[in-house]
Amino acid sequence: MKILVVGAGGIGGFYGAQLHQVGADITFLLRGKRKQLIDEKGLTIETPENHFTIFPKTVLADQLEPIYDLIILAVSSQAIRSVGHWIRDRINIMTQELNIVCAAKGICVENLELPIDTLRNILPSYVRLACLSGPTFAAELMQNLPAATELS
DSSP: EEEEEESHHHHHHHHHHHHTTTTEEEEEEEOOOHHHHHHHHHHHEOOSEEEEEEEEEEEEGGGOOSSOOOOEEESGGHHHHHHHHHHHGGGGGSSOEEEEEEOOOOBBBBBBBBHHHHHHHHHTTTEEEEEEEESSHHHHTTOOOOOOEOOO
């Protein structure tokens, strides 16, 4: 399974790096400077129990190919609308069986919707959507503190 992680911040970086560590085929979709930084120095994860650096595959938006089985959206809830439109406008260059996990927390300020609802309103109905949300914060995950998460 080929996985595209959109965003390499606290949530995307953590989940993507953990998946990479267990052998998953992960690629991070990044912007220019962030891509250059991760390509050169890697992506470092530090938790109380573990410290490691990975050198994952990275890609810029204009380099995307229709090869991903799963997209993990790990962007801020404020960016979900624009990312949803970006995906919708490029769906013909992506695999026909598109699976998306939204890992954004909070609400979209523009319309006061949850990120998953914003995506449902933008993307075609055949796109399979899942939402990983709850009162989970990157800092808590990194420290292995209890955190509640809901997958729907």
